[in-house]
Amino acid sequence: MNEKIQRVGVIGAGQMGAGIAEVCARAHVDVLVYEQTRDLAAAGRSRILRSLDRGVSSGKITEREREQAAWRLRFTSDLGDFADRQLVVEAVLEDEKVKTSIFAELDKVVTDPSAVLASNTSSIPIMKIAVATNNPERVVGMHFFNPVPVLPLVELVTTLKTSGAVTERAEKFAAEVLGKEIVRSSDRSGFVVNALLVPYLLSAIRMVESGFATKEDVDKAMVLGCAHPMGPLALTDLVGLDTVKSIADSMYGEFKEPLYSAPPLLMRMVEAGLLGKKSGTGFYQYNKA
Ligand code: 3HC
Numbered sequence: 001m002n003e004k005i006q007r008v009g010v011i012g013a014g015q016m017g018a019g020i021a022e023v024c025a026r027a028h029v030d031v032l033v034y035e036q037t038r039d040l041a042a043a044g045r046s047r048i049l050r051s052l053d054r055g056v057s058s059g060k061i062t063e064r065e066r067e068q069a070a071w072r073l074r075f076t077s078d079l080g081d082f083a084d085r086q087l088v089v090e091a092v093l094e095d096e097k098v099k100t101s102i103f104a105e106l107d108k109v110v111t112d113p114s115a116v117l118a119s120n121t122s123s124i125p126i127m128k129i130a131v132a133t134n135n136p137e138r139v140v141g142m143h144f145f146n147p148v149p150v151l152p153l154v155e156l157v158t159t160l161k162t163s164g165a166v167t168e169r170a171e172k173f174a175a176e177v178l179g180k181e182i183v184r185s186s187d188r189s190g191f192v193v194n195a196l197l198v199p200y201l202l203s204a205i206r207m208v209e210s211g212f213a214t215k216e217d218v219d220k221a222m223v224l225g226c227a228h229p230m231g232p233l234a235l236t237d238l239v240g241l242d243t244v245k246s247i248a249d250s251m252y253g254e255f256k257e258p259l260y261s262a263p264p265l266l267m268r269m270v271e272a273g274l275l276g277k278k279s280g281t282g283f284y285q286y287n288k289a
Pocket of ligand 1: 050051052054055058060121122144145146147149150151194197229230235239243
């Protein structure tokens with residue numbers, strides 16, 4: 001029943017979904033990825049192939065490993081195809097309604113009672129998603145970090161209802177198969193990392209918004225003064241301004257803490273479609289991903 005996980009499903013092939021699918025395929029696991037349309041699936045596949053190419057050019061994987069990983073990836077637009085999956089990781093946009101409807105459907109489709117149904121949500125409490133299923137004991141949070149092939153952490157979030165066996169199965173897979181480091185978190189909006197990171201990103205945006213310092217100087221200050229690999233505005237661009245806003249909204253909804261409220265500049269940029277690296281423009285300009 002509780003066999004080794006060899007068949008994984010990933011819902012969504014955006015930044016995070018593609019990264020999760022890639023690390024699973026690189027870890028010799030059969031991966032089925034759901035996207036709504038053929039075009040989105042094709043975009044997801046090229047995102048993964050570009051990242052695998054980068055892995056080859058930086059000497060992290062061989063040509064052969066790249067080919068084999070690419071072979072292990074299949075795409076579908078039918079959630080019904082997930083019946084035989086032992087672990088499904090949902091990585092769609094931060095929208096509670098969309099996530100709950102996916103989990104309600106997955107719960108009906110995935111037949112293995114010991115299967116793990118995981119959400120990569122950045123901030124939505126997992127219980128809100130778990131209660132959309134008839135088997136909340138198999139729902140857990142597995143929160144990966146961007147870029148997924150590079151950052152070694154997975155936050156494992158258990159709810160009041162997650163079973164010990166499911167938690168153990170998810171942890172074992174992330175640690176032993178994917179080679180990730182695990183931290184455990186209780187089920188509060190933002191979990192550990194975003195509860196600390198997002199107020200910092202919002203504070204940096206407020207500094208720029210108020211004219212207190214330029215975006216370049218804010219970023220330079222944190223890179224050179226605190227040895228961060230990138231500054232908070234560049235990091236906001238990497239994560240996606242829409243995602244940062246969704247996390248802030250979710251944390252504000254839970255705690256009503258002013259530090260978590262999205263500053264107007266962030267809201268206006270999201271409304272304008274300036275979403276960061278993925279849209280080509282955010283605080284900085286990029287070649288569109
Ligand atoms: N596959 C394998 N390895 C890869 C790779 C890929 N696709 N892409 C890059 N790498 C490796 C490189 O080979 C390099 O390895 P090395 O240090 O051993 O040589 C390393 O990753 C760094 O890559 P680069 O040298 O190409 O790029 P940079 O040095 O400019 O680093 C960065 C880029 C990894 C993005 C770095 O700036 C960084 O870590 N930034 C912080 C990112 C961060 O904080 N992410 C968390 C965001 S929060 C989140 O995701 C949660 C969500 O809920 C919001």
